Amino acid sequence: MAVFALSLPGLTGCDSDTRADKTPQVKSAAEPRLGFSALPPIPQLHERALVEGQLVLTATTVDWSGFRVQWLFDDEPVGEAVSVAADGHFRLPRPVQDAPAGLWAEAWSGAYRLRGRPDEHGQLQLSALSTARAALSNGSRAEPANPQLEPLHNILHAVLLEGISDGADTAAAHPAGPLLTHYQSSWQLAQVLARSPVHRIGFQLRHQQALADSFALLHQRPDFGHGDLSEQQRMVRLDRWGTPLRWQHRPYQEQAWGCVDYLQLGQRWLVSEESATVLTLNALQQRLEALSQQHFCGQDQWRLPTVNELHSLINHDNGGWAFPLSLPFAGSDIYWVQDEQGQAQIFDLQRNRVISDGKQAHWLPLVVRGEEYSMRSQNRRSVSSNRSDIFMDFSVLQALYGVAFPGADNDQPASDKSQQTDDVWLQESCAECHSDPQTEPQTDP
Numbered sequence: 001m002a003v004f005a006l007s008l009p010g011l012t013g014c015d016s017d018t019r020a021d022k023t024p025q026v027k028s029a030a031e032p033r034l035g036f037s038a039l040p041p042i043p044q045l046h047e048r049a050l051v052e053g054q055l056v057l058t059a060t061t062v063d064w065s066g067f068r069v070q071w072l073f074d075d076e077p078v079g080e081a082v083s084v085a086a087d088g089h090f091r092l093p094r095p096v097q098d099a100p101a102g103l104w105a106e107a108w109s110g111a112y113r114l115r116g117r118p119d120e121h122g123q124l125q126l127s128a129l130s131t132a133r134a135a136l137s138n139g140s141r142a143e144p145a146n147p148q149l150e151p152l153h154n155i156l157h158a159v160l161l162e163g164i165s166d167g168a169d170t171a172a173a174h175p176a177g178p179l180l181t182h183y184q185s186s187w188q189l190a191q192v193l194a195r196s197p198v199h200r201i202g203f204q205l206r207h208q209q210a211l212a213d214s215f216a217l218l219h220q221r222p223d224f225g226h227g228d229l230s231e232q233q234r235m236v237r238l239d240r241w242g243t244p245l246r247w248q249h250r251p252y253q254e255q256a257w258g259c260v261d262y263l264q265l266g267q268r269w270l271v272s273e274e275s276a277t278v279l280t281l282n283a284l285q286q287r288l289e290a291l292s293q294q295h296f297c298g299q300d301q302w303r304l305p306t307v308n309e310l311h312s313l314i315n316h317d318n319g320g321w322a323f324p325l326s327l328p329f330a331g332s333d334i335y336w337v338q339d340e341q342g343q344a345q346i347f348d349l350q351r352n353r354v355i356s357d358g359k360q361a362h363w364l365p366l367v368v369r370g371e372e373y374s375m376r377s378q379n380r381r382s383v384s385s386n387r388s389d390i391f392m393d394f395s396v397l398q399a400l401y402g403v404a405f406p407g408a409d410n411d412q413p414a415s416d417k418s419q420q421t422d423d424v425w426l427q428e429s430c431a432e433c434h435s436d437p438q439t440e441p442q443t444d445p
Contacts, residue, residue: 045071045079045093053124055088055107055114057160059217064088064164066174067109069126071095074102092124104134106187111176112163113187128156135190148200151246152193155203158214159186179207201244208232208248227251228325235326236261238268242298252328259297260326265312266369268297269327276329278360281344284336288365299367304338307347309366314349332362 055064069090070081084090084107092105107114107126116130132152162177163186176183183189193200204211208229216224227249237245240258247255252271261268270291279287284304291302313330315322321330333350346358355361 045095049094050091051094051118051122051124053090053092053105053116053118053126055084055090056125056127057164058127058129058157059220060161062088062160062164067107069105069107072104072106072115078103108185109164110174111180111183111185112160112174113185114160115187128160129153131156131187131190132194135187135194148194148197151200151204152190154211154215154218155193155200155207156186156190157218158207158210159189161214161217162210179210201246204246205232205236205244205248212247212249225249231323231326234263235323236263237271237326238297240297242268251325260323261369262312267309267312268299268367268369269313270296270302270365271327271329273329275362275364276332277362278334279336279363280360281336284344284363287363291365297367301367302365303342303367304336304344305364305366306340307337309368310335310337310347310349310364313364327364330364334358334361336361336363 053069055062055067055069063086064084065086067084068081069084069092071078071092079093082090082092090107095103104115104117105124105126114126114128114131115134116124116126117134118124132149135152136146136149159177159179162179163174176185180186180189183192193203209225212225212227216222227247229249232248237248237257238259238261239245242259245255245257257271259268259270274287288302288304292300296302313322313327314320321327324331334346334348334355336344337347338344346355346361347353348355
């Protein structure tokens, strides 16, 4: 098992009479583990030598009164908990010798928990970033070279921003905010999102605005969180591999997407600058074959829409396009469609009729998710039995801001659930809606 050493800078003694060449008295943190000689010994702590630490919420002033901090070893408390000052500073007894990798400092108040360990200089700072590193580290001291560190850091920063505000009533433990509705604590949320890429993507989609505001604060980009999310509850933007984009509100010029999912209808539409140009039938057929052979957006059955499918993109109150932000290159009146036999023809949306002598038109291909969808009757069925290429059940996301999210038991808050261990709760919650992929899906920053 990997070990780490605490270097002396940042470690101070609370008694000025203690000589540097003498070893302070030591107290045992717990009784020895009997019958488990293979397990590492529980770390022992100095009685007087201390490690100084601080709780930090980046770019925000917080009153940390009410928080307490304690060492944890293999998730079991070691030593006594100490109170945190309003400015976030605290002191913990210093481990006597090199501490094993399973030793962490944890700060908590109500549903909010932060974890971390001293760095190579002996400095101990507990923050959203240190908690994200802890969740991704799997107990290792090594810095996780993980592309998901920044997204997880941003999510935890948003959770803390929501739940820990300056001037709040610190006499009582901080209650869980909306971002933690279905989780027992912020640490449990961090574990879930670190283990499951699918769960993390779904959380990002559901809480898009709060996470965008947090990102804007962390990266000092005040305009970043200002975007139009009016179409998101029905349209989700995907990259060219079929993975939902991390940020749904950014314009196409800043973050291009390859297709969009119309959730309620189970349709996946191509988004391409090429669709703003007209094609002949021969060029159109070649382009559709190329999309299918490339498995563009994870699909190999690209085809022309029917008239009714094309009409599903129209706002029938004003006759305009219903999703101008999600489909930035749609806007023409003349499109290639297919009839009930799958034969290509040209359709005039404005006049609502087929153009029999047309030779070229704009094109807007799609894939319909699910063989049970009847192209003849054009039933607008839900996609409850369909799963995306990354194992996300899109029926869960049909109403992005009010769904029973993975981990929820009929939208019952975590505080009302019976007490369970994290591992049991995680296994049950993740198993109910998806399988956890073995590899991290490709996502845009």
